[in-house]
Amino acid sequence: MAAMNSVHGNDNHTKILVVDDEANMRHMLSALLGDAGYCVDTSADGRAALELLETGTYDYIFCDIRMPSMDGMAFLEAAGSRLAETSVIMMSAYGTIDTAVEAMKKGAYDYISKPFKPDEILLALKKAEERESLKRENRALKFRLERIAQPRQFGEMIAESRSMQAVFELGKRVAQYDITVLITGQSGTGKELMARGIHTAGKRGGQPFIPVNCAGIPENLLESELFGHKKGAFTGADRDYKGLFEAASGGTLFLDEIGDLPMSLQVKLLRVLQDSQIRPVGTTRSKTVDTRIVAATSKDLAAQAEQGNFREDLFYRLNVMPIHLPPLVERSEDIASLVQFFIERYQARFEKKITGISARAMSLLMQHSWPGNVRELENVIERAVVLAEEPELDEDLFAGLGRPENKNSGLDAIAAGFSLKSGRQALEQVLIQKALAETGGNRTRAARLLEISHPSLLSKMKTYGIG
Structure with a gap:
């Protein structure tokens, strides 16, 4: 079994392994890092350190290069992927620039020359912690971007x-x-x-x-x-x-x-x-x-x-x-991904090369109220792909969608003349139809929305010929 000593800090769960054949160096680093609040294990050579990696993981490792049985370089090679989430800082009194470069190539994060001051150890550790923090932030950002770029299914x-x-x-x-x-x-x-x-x-x-x-x-x-x-x-x-x-x-x-x-x-x-x-x-x-x-x-x-x-x-x-299932008009952020999905489906079905949709065409789709919801959107894209003569779907293929006149046709009818009586009747008809559509044809609930009695609603529906 590997010889191991542990020093546990009071307020930090970060685990550090010190690998050095000199007992005094192990003791000094254990005391320094333990006083700084870290959990510290020690090992006398690379082979013993590998045994520790079999049963646990470490956030950081301080490893000497020259050691009996297995030196630091051999330890880096043997540990391999087990150090993927660990920052290794190499130490040596005999190092050169070439030695440092070789250590970096084998997966080490940093290199410190012996003898060193305690502040140098803590500074190197702080730099490594900042690096790990940035790596975690980058991974989290990449994950969020992937979720944004790829709609869930x-x-x-x-x-x-x-x-x-x-x-x-x-x-x-x-x-x-x-x-x-x-x-x-x-x-x-x-x-x-x-x-x-x-x-x-x-x-x-x-x-x-x-x-x-x-x-x-x-x-x-x-x-x-x-x-x-x-x-x-x-x-x-x-x-x-x-x-x-x-x-x-x-x-x-x-x-x-x-x-x-x-x-x-x-x-x-x-x-x-x-x-x-x-x-x-x-x-x-x-x-x-x-x-x-x-x-x-x-x-x-x-x-x-x-x-x-x-x-x-x-x-x-x-x-x-x-x-x-909410209507499409209440989840307009889904329109772009649905458009791309349907373009890919129908360009493959009809063997046409469609690269995308123009910004002006997408604007029309975003403005449309989609009373037929996703099925209507699918039909619109299918028709556009069939009629398209260019690689990009342009606004001409979506004529009539998203135009203000489509949404306000009821108001246009109200303002068609100057008669208050006709305008009131036209407004009543529009609101009744809107209330019935909102309630799925439920006349009792529609009457409540309109703030009139149920018999009054039935009478007005008969007057205006609303089924």
């Missing part, structure tokens, strides 16, 4: 904004547990991509992910589509059919636009969530399924439940883990 979604980073973190945590998730957000915000990300990041990732749009299947077919049917259950049922719940068993069933699920099927869905049982159409026996449910809606299900348009007990079953 969840599944197929990318984003830089804090709001979406919080959503991604929540999605990663939720993915590890078999709990029901309800994703809300405007159309085009990426609810299905979020659901796929949750599925892929969890333990069911290798199993089926089956999406179904509850608003896109006729009501008379939806029950059979979800729960399956037995041969002869109805006209046209010429064979047994395994429904989507059973097909997704072991994986995830994504129920998009769950707010449009007919009331009659809401009861059956509630049963699946409660006891994992389905009953195919035309049978009396139930089947057990192991299917995770992720649902999504652009509607306010809480308000729908209040109005009796959605079962309240089903809402609470679905809303175990709510995740809300």
Whole structure:
């Protein structure tokens, strides 16, 4: 075993190793550095110092060059990568400039000639500490710059904004547990991509992910589509059919636009969530399924439940883990990275060489309100790549986006004439449409925003022909 002595300072956790074959030199440096508050170990030669490196690490090493068994230069070579995070200061009474240069080449940070004054040791150590501090700051800065330059990702979604980073973190945590998730957000915000990300990041990732749009299947077919049917259950049922719940068993069933699920099927869905049982159409026996449910809606299900348009007990079953995707207009810092992402996707698909987008074109994209959210942005970039004749996407390819007249068309209608009555009516129409859009068509909440009664809102909607 290596011989070792330790001196521990009272207020500093920095560890220093002194390697020198002279006992007096080891004792002097231990006392000096220990009084300065450092934790100090000592070793009589390079071989013993290597044994210490096998069991621990040091922030700084003071190492003599001439020693028996293994000298300082051989120690530097043998330690190699184990000194990657350690600053080594070499010491010698026989050194020359060539010796110092050779030591630096082998990984030493500094060189001190013997004999030296105590202040020289402390000064060399202070310089080494300042160097290490700068290295840590540079590493931290590089890490932050890399995070800024490369938008973080969840599944197929990318984003830089804090709001979406919080959503991604929540999605990663939720993915590890078999709990029901309800994703809300405007159309085009990426609810299905979020659901796929949750599925892929969890333990069911290798199993089926089956999406179904509850608003896109006729009501008379939806029950059979979800729960399956037995041969002869109805006209046209010429064979047994395994429904989507059973097909997704072991994986995830994504129920998009769950707010449009007919009331009659809401009861059956509630049963699946409660006891994992389905009953195919035309049978009396139930089947057990192991299917995770992720649902999504652009509607306010809480308000729908209040109005009796959605079962309240089903809402609470679905809303175990709510995740809300903010609209693109609220996270404009994501637009640039999304634009680059879509440019790379579609230039590869259409085999076109697009190097980027002009500053004026990007300005138009940043000004646009994006009512269709990320889906609209993707469509705009796809169209621009198809039409582009130059390597850079220019503003001409985005005509009509981000212009003030697009945003203020309602105000233009108000100011079209001089009639106060017509202006008031036009303003009412604009505000009602805005309130309904904000609440996802929830008239009760829209009335509250407009600070009018619900019957008054219904009357005005009828007057202005607002559906």
